[in-house]
């Protein structure tokens with residue numbers, strides 16, 4: 359065997375549903391060899407699920423990265439939670455230097471269902487250091503508002519306008535996941551700077567959506583690494599996450615992840 363290799367540069371979610379853990383499960387399902395650079399450790403207090411977030415020392419982030427590049431090599435990479443401006447700048451410069459063939463940025467700004475503080479300066483740093491070198495960026499609606507500087511989305515025209523503004527930051531392809539803004543439909547938009555591709559689908563009725571965004575961007579990275587065109591990688595990731603959401607399950611009263619094996623099992 360000589361599988362394609364994918365790298366996630368993201369945070370550890372010890373509950374196993376999001377972050378590095380979701381990315382590696384997704385890579386395994388999509389038949390690419392998964393590797394990781396851990397940027398931050400996230401733990402949850404069992405009594406109230408309050409998040410405890412501890413960034414990894416920057417020198418150790420650099421050392422992990424060097425293990426992969428130049429140490430091993432990768433066909434694709436994705437980023438997830440990057441907790442500080444310093445870490446965003448470091449990861450940006452390491453990736454700019456390495457020039458890994460395919461790079462997906464998941465601009466994680468907040469975990470679902472938590473009131474973790476937001477850092478506007480992180481948005482500025484992502485725009486400056488990550489979007490210009492990225493092949494695909496995958497914001498949800500909240501992240502798309504921050505990256506576009508828009509106030510609110512109330513129509514598909516607004517989403518397209520945001521995609522154009524985000525595209526102007528230098529990223530080749532913009533995906534906006536608008537799962538929540540329309541009453542009856544989950545809308546995903548793929549924009550390559552010229553053409554818009556829309557997926558308008560029925561909403562999946564579940565409260566257990568933990569790790570959906572991480573798995574979506576990891577799936578895009580895996581498919582790009584195997585040679586798929588970006589718009590095809592987007593469609594595969596949509597099908598992968600929708601299947602996982604249909605079979606999502608509760609771990610406890612606070613959190614429930616998608617089921618990564620759902621698509622492969624034909625569920």
Ligand code: PXL
Nearest residue numbers: 369370371376377400439469
């Ligand atoms: O789902 C966003 C997310 C990303 N990365 C890590 C997380 C979370 C949410 O919990 O813990 C490490």
